[in-house]
Amino acid sequence: MNDTIDITVNGQRRAVSRGVTLLELLGSLELDPRAVVVEHNRTIVRRPALGDVRMAPGDAVELVHFVGGG
Amino acid sequence: MNPMATAVDTLRDTPFTIGGRTFHSRLMVGTGKYRDNDTMVRAIEASGAEIVTVAVRRVDLDRTRATGILYHLDPKHHFLLANTAGCATAEDAVRYARLAREAGFNEFVKLEVIGDQETLLPDVQGLLQATKILVQDGFRVLAYTNEDLVTALRLEDAGCAAVMPLASPIGSGLGLLNPYSVRTIKRRLHVPVVVDAGVGTASDACVTMEQGVDGILMNTALAAAHDPVAMAHAMRLAVEAGRTAYLAGRMPRREVAVPSSPLEGMLD
Numbered sequence: 310m311n312d313t314i315d316i317t318v319n320g321q322r323r324a325v326s327r328g329v330t331l332l333e334l335l336g337s338l339e340l341d342p343r344a345v346v347v348e349h350n351r352t353i354v355r356r357p358a359l360g361d362v363r364m365a366p367g368d369a370v371e372l373v374h375f376v377g378g379g
Numbered sequence: 380m381n382p383m384a385t386a387v388d389t390l391r392d393t394p395f396t397i398g399g400r401t402f403h404s405r406l407m408v409g410t411g412k413y414r415d416n417d418t419m420v421r422a423i424e425a426s427g428a429e430i431v432t433v434a435v436r437r438v439d440l441d442r443t444r445a446t447g448i449l450y451h452l453d454p455k456h457h458f459l460l461a462n463t464a465g466c467a468t469a470e471d472a473v474r475y476a477r478l479a480r481e482a483g484f485n486e487f488v489k490l491e492v493i494g495d496q497e498t499l500l501p502d503v504q505g506l507l508q509a510t511k512i513l514v515q516d517g518f519r520v521l522a523y524t525n526e527d528l529v530t531a532l533r534l535e536d537a538g539c540a541a542v543m544p545l546a547s548p549i550g551s552g553l554g555l556l557n558p559y560s561v562r563t564i565k566r567r568l569h570v571p572v573v574v575d576a577g578v579g580t581a582s583d584a585c586v587t588m589e590q591g592v593d594g595i596l597m598n599t600a601l602a603a604a605h606d607p608v609a610m611a612h613a614m615r616l617a618v619e620a621g622r623t624a625y626l627a628g629r630m631p632r633r634e635v636a637v638p639s640s641p642l643e644g645m646l647d
Contacts, residue, residue: 378434
C-alpha cells in the first residue's frame with residue numbers, strides 16, 4: 310500500500326503511484342499535455358514544468374480545456 | 380489598417396479595434412448549446428464572425444477525448460475569446476481567466492461575474508474587483524455588465540478594453556430592452572461598447588447596431604434557432620444593415636405625416 314497515494318483529479322479521488330509527476334499522470338489519463346491546462350493545488354503548472362512536479366498525498370489537480378460557451 | 384469598407388462607397392467606417400487589436404467583423408458569436416459541432420462550425424462560418432467565445436471547463440476524464448472545442452474549431456481562423464461564465468465571485472473569475480490565458484492563445488478575456496443565478500445578472504462589485512486584478516495582470520478585459528451607465532464608467536476607469544452591456548438577460552432572446560441606456564453608455568465611454576446577450580432575432584441585432592454600439596456578441600440566438608446556419612447568415616446581414624444605417628444617420632421621427640409627393644400640380 311505504501312507505493313500508492315490518494316490525490317484528487319478534477320474532483321475525483323484517484324490512487325496514483327507515489328512520486329508520479331504531472332506529466333506521467335497526464336500520460337496515464339491519455340491526455341495530450343498540449344490540449345489541457347494543469348492546475349496543481351491552485352497553482353498553474355506550465356507545460357515545461359509538468360515533468361518536475363511530483364504528486365504528494367492529498368494533492369488536488371485540475372485539468373481543464375476549452376468547451377463551447379457564450 | 381484601412382477603415383472598414385461598407386457596402387456603400389461614400390461611407391467609411393472606423394476600424395473595429397479592441398485592446399489594440401483590429402477585427403474584421405462586428406459580430407461575435409458563442410459556441411455553446413449547438414445541437415452538434417458540425418452545425419456550430421457552419422453557423423460560425425455563415426456569421427462571418429472572427430471573434431468566437433469559449434468556456435473553460437474540466438476535461439471529462441471518463442468519456443471521449445472529443446469534448447474539447449478545439450477539435451472542431453481552428454484557432455488559426457478564429458480569435459478565441461475565453462469567458463469566465465459560471466463564475467460567481469471575483470476570485471473564481473480571476474482563476475478561470477488565468478487558466479484560459481495559459482492555453483496560450485491571447486490575453487483577452489470576456490469577464491463574467493454572475494450575481495444571481497435566476498437572471499444571470501452581473502455582480503458589479505465582483506466585476507470591478509476582478510477587472511482591476513486582471514488588468515493589473517496584463518489581461519485585456521471585456522466585461523459583461525448590465526445597462527447601467529455608472530457601472531460602465533467604473534469599468535472603463537478600471538481599465539476594461541471593452542464594456543459589454545446586455546440587451547436583455549442571457550439566453551432570453553428578448554432583444555434590446557433599453558436602447559436609451561445603451562446609447563448613453565456608448566456616448567459616454569471611450570472604449571468600445573459591445574452589446575452582449577439577449578438578442579433573439581435579426582431585427583434585434585439590427586436595432587442594437589443602429590444605436591451606434593461597436594459590436595454584438597450572441598450565442599443562443601444562433602444555437603437555438605430552428606436553422607442556426609440560416610440565422611447566422613441573417614445576423615451577419617442585420618449587423619451590417621444596422622451599422623450602415625447608424626452611419627447613414629436616420630431621418631428625424633415626426634408625429635404627423637409629411638407627404639413624399641409634391642402638392643403642386645394636382646388636378647382640379
